[in-house]
Amino acid sequence: MCRQSATVCLIKSPALNSVAGLSLVERFRLLPDPRLRRGGRHPFVAVLLVAASAVVAGARSYAAIGQWSANAPQHTLVRLGARVVGALGVRVAPSAATIRRIIGLVCPGGLADLTGADPAGSDSIAVDGKAARGSRHGTSPAAHLLAAMTGDGRTVTQLRVSDKTNEITCFVALLEPYDLTGVTVTADALHTQRGHVRFPVEEKKAHYVLVVKGNQPELHRRLRTLPWKEVTAHRYDRETGHGRKETRVTRALTVTDLGLDFPHAVQAARILRYRTDLKTGTVSRQTIYAITDLTSQQASPQRLGQLARSQWIIKNRLHFVRDTTFAEDASKIRTCHGPENMATPRNLAINTLRQHGHHNIAAGLRHASYEPFTRPLDLLSIA
Numbered sequence: 001m002c003r004q005s006a007t008v009c010l011i012k013s014p015a016l017n018s019v020a021g022l023s024l025v026e027r028f029r030l031l032p033d034p035r036l037r038r039g040g041r042h043p044f045v046a047v048l049l050v051a052a053s054a055v056v057a058g059a060r061s062y063a064a065i066g067q068w069s070a071n072a073p074q075h076t077l078v079r080l081g082a083r084v085v086g087a088l089g090v091r092v093a094p095s096a097a098t099i100r101r102i103i104g105l106v107c108p109g110g111l112a113d114l115t116g117a118d119p120a121g122s123d124s125i126a127v128d129g130k131a132a133r134g135s136r137h138g139t140s141p142a143a144h145l146l147a148a149m150t151g152d153g154r155t156v157t158q159l160r161v162s163d164k165t166n167e168i169t170c171f172v173a174l175l176e177p178y179d180l181t182g183v184t185v186t187a188d189a190l191h192t193q194r195g196h197v198r199f200p201v202e203e204k205k206a207h208y209v210l211v212v213k214g215n216q217p218e219l220h221r222r223l224r225t226l227p228w229k230e231v232t233a234h235r236y237d238r239e240t241g242h243g244r245k246e247t248r249v250t251r252a253l254t255v256t257d258l259g260l261d262f263p264h265a266v267q268a269a270r271i272l273r274y275r276t277d278l279k280t281g282t283v284s285r286q287t288i289y290a291i292t293d294l295t296s297q298q299a300s301p302q303r304l305g306q307l308a309r310s311q312w313i314i315k316n317r318l319h320f321v322r323d324t325t326f327a328e329d330a331s332k333i334r335t336c337h338g339p340e341n342m343a344t345p346r347n348l349a350i351n352t353l354r355q356h357g358h359h360n361i362a363a364g365l366r367h368a369s370y371e372p373f374t375r376p377l378d379l380l381s382i383a
Helices: 024-028 042-055 064-072 074-080 096-105 106-116 167-175 194-202 217-224 301-324 340-353 361-369 375-381
Strands: 081-087 090-094 123-132 143-150 155-161 184-187 207-212 234-241 246-254 268-277 282-290
Touching: 024 042, 024 106, 042 064, 042 074, 042 096, 042 340, 042 375, 064 096, 064 155, 074 090, 074 375, 096 340, 106 155, 106 340, 123 167, 123 301, 143 301, 143 340, 155 167, 155 340, 167 194, 184 301, 207 217, 207 301, 217 282, 234 301, 246 301, 268 301, 282 301, 282 361, 301 340, 340 361, 361 375
Parallel strands: 123 184, 184 207
Antiparallel strands: 081 090, 123 143, 143 155, 207 282, 234 246, 246 268, 268 282
16 A cells, blocks of 8 residues: 555555655656556656656646647657667657556655655645545545645645545645654644644644634634633734735634643634625624644744634645646546546646746746747756
8 A cells, every 4th residue: 555545556655765856857766667567668757757747838638748748859858768769769759548557557655755845844834635526437436635735835745535534534644754843734624633733743843723613512612712802912914805805813822721621732813804895895704713732932823823824825826726727627537546646747837837936827837838848848857
């Protein structure tokens, strides 16, 4: 069983130690080739590089990757290390069928780990899941992918959640390989679990900020009854955008002596959100409670409000981008490791474009598509 895949992979994920500083080509070489020796004509790494480059150029499907590969000129195939045929050294591109087969078989845990960002030293890391809706087939549910992203918008890794379980069982496995010392882990209310709290604090020397909702009814009730009106530590934030005006009031309270009975809990926060629709004038109000092991010296109300909002980074800067820019929910890829292994090159493309200063991913893809056989390789540092 692959460390990160919920399906049988039969290939161990490569160790993540000593991979910092390696190029994409060198990282791909650490992955074992899932094919049998007999009949493997195209170099394994070359096929992966073709897929990664085509996605940066805007490819959204196996067919699009295959079309990009078929039209790649010789100088591009040389850089990708494509198969050599004949005495003249002509390079031959892998077909769409070859690309589909290899992407469907390659170790999903290793592929996600080796193409992701290192979270060590990051301020925060957000964990959240997303269903690839187009992968639903008959009675089989859609593939559900749990991902982690740093506070500055770099995807760390992802795993596919088993159809017979939910995100809760995969939280520890997702973050286990990484150095999270000093990093604050944020997640939605589903992950407000005692085990999920002990893991980052006791094993990873990290911190947590978790939202509390009705799935923890007793904890939620106690947070609601805290003396919030008497709290003097608070922060007001106002912003206007996306057709609405929002005001957030964050209050923080030390709870070490208030008997909350939750592991490592030091502070609680209450965030009141007032939203005004600028078109209709409709005003809505929402109250959110959060809990953390950070002390008042480590996290002020302003800081807690920022950390609570950082959970939305992964929704807005990863899941939303994959849906709208790469049309992930419309993709019908559903067999083998296809859904998760096609999501990974999309994550890589997003990371790469942001690394090169493209804040708008759609615009970055268009920029790469104007020279589709050189710019993607340059962005991925493929010599």
